[in-house]
Amino acid sequence: MTKPKLSVNLAGLELKNPLIVASGTFGFGEEYINVASFSNDEIGAITLKGTTLEPREGNRPPRVAETASGMLNSIGLHNPGVDALVRDILPRLAAFDTKFIANIAGGTVEEYREVARRLAAGSNPHAARVHAIEVNISCPNVHRGGSEFGTEPAAAADVIGAVREVWAGPLIAKLTPNVGRITLIAEACIEAGADALSLINTLKGMVIDTATRRPVLGGNTGGLSGPAIKPVAIWMVHQVHQLAKKKNVPVIGMGGIATANDALEFIIAGASAFSVGTALFWNPSVCREIIGGIEEYMIRNKIGDVAELVGSLRLN
Amino acid sequence: MKTAQRNTIHHLACDVLDVAKLEGEHFRLRFDAPAIAQSAQPGQFVNVRFPGPIAGPLAFDSYSDLIEYHRANPPAAAPFLLARPFGVHRVGAGGWVEILFKAVGRGTRLLAEAAPGARLDVLGPIGRPFDLAGPPDTAVLVAGGTGVAPLYLLAERLHQAGSKLVVLIGTGYAVPMSLSDSEQAVHFLDEDVTAVADEYAALDALVRIATIEPRKGCLTGTAVDLLSRYLGKLKPGESAGKAIFSCGPWAMQAKVAELARQAAIPCQVLLEERMGCGLGACMACVCKIKQDSGDYKYKRVCVDGPVFRAEDVGWTQRE
Numbered sequence: 001m002t003k004p005k006l007s008v009n010l011a012g013l014e015l016k017n018p019l020i021v022a023s024g025t026f027g028f029g030e031e032y033i034n035v036a037s038f039s040n041d042e043i044g045a046i047t048l049k050g051t052t053l054e055p056r057e058g059n060r061p062p063r064v065a066e067t068a069s070g071m072l073n074s075i076g077l078h079n080p081g082v083d084a085l086v087r088d089i090l091p092r093l094a095a096f097d098t099k100f101i102a103n104i105a106g107g108t109v110e111e112y113r114e115v116a117r118r119l120a121a122g123s124n125p126h127a128a129r130v131h132a133i134e135v136n137i138s139c140p141n142v143h144r145g146g147s148e149f150g151t152e153p154a155a156a157a158d159v160i161g162a163v164r165e166v167w168a169g170p171l172i173a174k175l176t177p178n179v180g181r182i183t184l185i186a187e188a189c190i191e192a193g194a195d196a197l198s199l200i201n202t203l204k205g206m207v208i209d210t211a212t213r214r215p216v217l218g219g220n221t222g223g224l225s226g227p228a229i230k231p232v233a234i235w236m237v238h239q240v241h242q243l244a245k246k247k248n249v250p251v252i253g254m255g256g257i258a259t260a261n262d263a264l265e266f267i268i269a270g271a272s273a274f275s276v277g278t279a280l281f282w283n284p285s286v287c288r289e290i291i292g293g294i295e296e297y298m299i300r301n302k303i304g305d306v307a308e309l310v311g312s313l314r315l316n
Numbered sequence: 317m318k319t320a321q322r323n324t325i326h327h328l329a330c331d332v333l334d335v336a337k338l339e340g341e342h343f344r345l346r347f348d349a350p351a352i353a354q355s356a357q358p359g360q361f362v363n364v365r366f367p368g369p370i371a372g373p374l375a376f377d378s379y380s381d382l383i384e385y386h387r388a389n390p391p392a393a394a395p396f397l398l399a400r401p402f403g404v405h406r407v408g409a410g411g412w413v414e415i416l417f418k419a420v421g422r423g424t425r426l427l428a429e430a431a432p433g434a435r436l437d438v439l440g441p442i443g444r445p446f447d448l449a450g451p452p453d454t455a456v457l458v459a460g461g462t463g464v465a466p467l468y469l470l471a472e473r474l475h476q477a478g479s480k481l482v483v484l485i486g487t488g489y490a491v492p493m494s495l496s497d498s499e500q501a502v503h504f505l506d507e508d509v510t511a512v513a514d515e516y517a518a519l520d521a522l523v524r525i526a527t528i529e530p531r532k533g534c535l536t537g538t539a540v541d542l543l544s545r546y547l548g549k550l551k552p553g554e555s556a557g558k559a560i561f562s563c564g565p566w567a568m569q570a571k572v573a574e575l576a577r578q579a580a581i582p583c584q585v586l587l588e589e590r591m592g593c594g595l596g597a598c599m600a601c602v603c604k605i606k607q608d609s610g611d612y613k614y615k616r617v618c619v620d621g622p623v624f625r626a627e628d629v630g631w632t633q634r635e
Contacts, residue, residue: 025598027598027599031596031597032597034324034595035325035326035327036324036326036327036351037327057614058599058602058614061590061600061603061634062590063590063592063601063602064398064592064598064600064601066397069397071592073592073598075599075600078599078602078614227397280593281397281398281592281597282397282398282399282437283327283437284439285327
């Protein structure tokens with residue numbers, strides 16, 4: 001059998017394979033390149049760390065706590081600001097043969113719009129390095145902005161609509177699972193102009209130190225990621241895909257992916273592409289393993305194009 | 317956030333060669349990793365994932381494979397996900413690397429129980445090492461608890477570079493090294509403080525030990541007490557040509573930094589913080605570090621450190 005086709009077109013974003021690294025788990029694209037067994041060029045796309053208008057220092061440490069099959073984090077959008085991203089980081093990314101997705105966040109609708117505007121051609125001399133924007137309306141670790149925009153359909157639509165006005169390229173809305181009906185938010189984002197939806201962000205949680213009776217994390221609460229959240233994510237991807245496919249809006253699935261089998265579950269549930277995040281922390285070779293594993297699966301099951309698998313779930 | 321040029325980091329499956337039990341639930345674990353042994357610099361660390369429940373396959377073709385596997389190999393407890401950082405303690409010409417740790421939680425206990433031949437998942441060497449440019453005439457190494465581990469590789473390299481060594485170790489009671497009595501009295505301590513750690517003594521180091529619980533041959537006190545007495549006996553002008561290198565708990569290192577400042581002796585500290593990735597990507601292991609502008613900013617302990625200049629660390633900005 002000829003080599004199966006792994007490349008995907010995600011709302012105009014051409015990826016060599018459906019593996020995207022998740023925002024916040026990969027710094028600004030250069031942290032893993034020192035690992036001997038890792039190459040950025042093998043990845044479909046890299047989502048950069050969440051970026052705001054002004055530099056942010058983030059939350060006080062401790063910022064991570066391991067939990068059963070998961071990890072709670074409270075970083076708090078620690079980032080150098082959009083101007084530093086454009087000036088210092090984007091030029092260096094030209095060295096890599098992959099696609100870059102900027103992840104943006106803000107405390108107000110206007111801040112989201114301004115960050116997107118500064119990334120767009122016209123204000124950004126390196127705009128060619130930003131292949132898509134992912135709008136983070138789902139960060140659980142900041143007081144203002146973040147998930148408050150992701151829990152109300154009207155607020156989500158305001159943010160996506162504002163970014164849509166200034167950003168002509170692929171626009172991805174990143175959704176939070178910390179809601180009653182995620183499909184309502186998904187629908188509002190699509191109506192407001194999102195080209196794709198990514199989900200899920202982390203689930204809000206807390207870990208307590210029983211010796212001190214205080215939360216372990218400096219920020220008190222954090223976002224749960226890792227294998228523990230995968231079944232929740234699969235179910236939400238399935239639900240959102242049912243809605244989004246009617247509008248031809250692709251879904252990027254994420255939440256606890258650590259193996260090729262995990263990624264395949266997301267694809268079958270309806271994800272056109274998927275993101276790997278926390279698994280990178282304990283296995284920097286995970287991307288290579290997953291891409292190889294998907295290819296093997298496709299050969300074994302005589303699937304020529306990964307698109308054939310997307311949403312191929314048959315419910316019992 | 318600027319990414320400095322860094323060394324190659326190896327992601328390896330390494331065989332455990334030996335685990336030695338030392339005093340007070342301390343363990344010295346040796347594993348085979350020639351690529352890391354050859355390139356590790358003092359102050360760098362390795363990220364180690366534990367054997368035990370996670371030693372089996374991580375990827376399964378299907379859920380039925382996974383279920384079958386877990387029926388045959390019921391996990392004793394939830395497996396660990398994240399690796400844990402350990403300072404490189406010693407490296408050997410044969411290509412081995414050693415870490416030295418205290419078994420405090422489930423993870424370190426699993427490591428302590430690892431049998432020779434067990435597989436470890438190791439990432440390293442990682443981090444900005446001690447700056448050894450222009451080695452000092454006299455290097456004063458100050459270790460608190462298992463902070464003694466990464467300072468050994470440093471001592472070895474400083475010794476090779478021609479520095480005289482003073483090694484001051486403080487622990488609760490147990491000392492994770494073999495001890496002897498020195499016949500040589502030291503000018504800054506009473507005559508009955510004679511215990512020395514053999515490994516360091518073999519590097520011609522002047523070694524002394526303090527324990528919080530009274531122990532024969534040791535000063536009753538802390539590593540900071542040892543340093544304070546040593547510095548107190550320096551005559552005017554004797555600070556020149558000296559440098560302090562420290563590793564241990566935060567509060568101890570804050571005091572070391574203050575003593576170094578008062579004595580006008582340059583001081584480098586190796587910091588520890590809870591880590592996620594160990595590669596600079598997740599921004600978890602931050603502490604406040606003074607910038608050229610004079611402002612304190614969060615920097616990543618894993619790759620911007622773990623070694624910092626003591627005067628740059630925001631010692632009072634942790635809470």
